[in-house]
Amino acid sequence: MIKKALVLAMLAAAPFVWSQTPPVPAVAGEVLETRDVESYTYLRLKTAQGETWAAVPTAAVKKGAKVTIDNPMVMNNFQSKALKKTFDKVVFGTLAGQVPAAAAAATPHPPVAQGPDTPDIKVAKAAGADARTVADVLSQGAVMKDKPVVVRGKIVKINSGIRGVNWVHLRDGTGSAANQTNDLIVTTTDELKVGDVVTMKGIVHTDLDFGAGYAYKVLVEEGKLQR
Numbered sequence: 001m002i003k004k005a006l007v008l009a010m011l012a013a014a015p016f017v018w019s020q021t022p023p024v025p026a027v028a029g030e031v032l033e034t035r036d037v038e039s040y041t042y043l044r045l046k047t048a049q050g051e052t053w054a055a056v057p058t059a060a061v062k063k064g065a066k067v068t069i070d071n072p073m074v075m076n077n078f079q080s081k082a083l084k085k086t087f088d089k090v091v092f093g094t095l096a097g098q099v100p101a102a103a104a105a106a107t108p109h110p111p112v113a114q115g116p117d118t119p120d121i122k123v124a125k126a127a128g129a130d131a132r133t134v135a136d137v138l139s140q141g142a143v144m145k146d147k148p149v150v151v152r153g154k155i156v157k158i159n160s161g162i163r164g165v166n167w168v169h170l171r172d173g174t175g176s177a178a179n180q181t182n183d184l185i186v187t188t189t190d191e192l193k194v195g196d197v198v199t200m201k202g203i204v205h206t207d208l209d210f211g212a213g214y215a216y217k218v219l220v221e222e223g224k225l226q227r
Contacts, residue, residue, distance in 0.1 A: 027054060027069040027091050034061055037082035042090075043067065054091040061095070068096035079161075123172035126152035126199050126226075134184040135175030137204060141218030144204040149220060151184060152199040155192055165189055168223065170200065185216070188223035199226040 029045035029052070036042075041061060043054045054069045061067060072093040079086045125133050130150045132140075137149055153170030160166045165187040175181030186200045202223035209215040 025072070026096065027052065027072050027093070029067065031061055031063055031065045031067060034063065035083060037080070040082075042080075042083065045069075052089060052091060053087050054093065056093060056095050059095055069093040070096045121154050121156075121171050121173045123153050123197055125172070126150045130201070133174040134170060134172045135181045137184055137220065138175060138181040138218050139179075141204055141206045145206050147204055148201060149204050150199060150201045150226065151186070151220070152197070153184065154197050155194050156183070158192060158194055163187075166192065168192055168200070170198075180217075184218075184220060186220040186223035188225070190223070190225045192225070200224065201226050 027045065027047060029047035031043050032046050032051070033044035034041060036058065039058060040055050041057070041059050043056065043061060045052050045054055045067070054072075056069065069091055070093055072091045075090050075092060076088065077086065078090040080090075125131055128150055130148050132144070132149050132151055134151060134153055137144060137151060151170060151172070153172040155168055156171050157169040158166055166189065168186045168188055170184045170186055171182055175183075177183070186202055188200065188202070192198060200220070200223045202220040205219050205221050206217060208219055
């Protein structure tokens with residue numbers, strides 16, 4: 001379970017265009033090339049099915065070594081900013097027989113994670129017929145489903161480049177972490193900054209499940225910054 005959690009954490013943190021294929025069995029092969037970047041070691045492998053790239057938590061692996069990638073998750077059209085390269089396919093996983101030190105503390109971190117209460121944040125509600133507070137949207141999502149909404153809040157976190165968009169966490173001081181009504185996620189292509197107070201307009205969607213732990217009761221998509 002630790003290794004599985006580590007792989008999910010890697011995927012959640014990685015800047016890529018998400019295109020996940022169904023689970024695959026462990027991948028075994030000979031290392032033809034290695035490339036190290038922050039937190040990852042990329043391996044070009046020669047397998048029985050042909051060459052493929054894999055990515056594992058940073059590890060000392062030599063050319064010619066025989067390795068097996070456990071808990072594999074295949075990502076297509078993977079964009080690595082660190083390597084300035086787009087891979088047709090990368091197999092994310094962990095090396096068999098190795099549990100990196102970081103794995104003990106690793107847990108999945110999809111954008112749905114809720115943080116602690118932030119009573120210090122007080123942002124006035126936006127104006128207009130479609131204006132709602134963060135708590136309004138998260139507690140009344142079923143009523144607002146597929147409808148436009150305008151929310152004003154402070155950006156407390158951004159997960160960039162996941163599924164081709166940025167995942168912006170907005171808080172305005174309403175709601176609570178206990179019932180998960182204080183942190184609204186808006187997906188957008190706009191470039192924003194943590195700490196800014198913004199007004200966003202988007203469409204409310206409910207009961208979304210993208211797999212690999214990315215499930216949302218309420219999500220605002222197609223967000224656009226209102227000026």
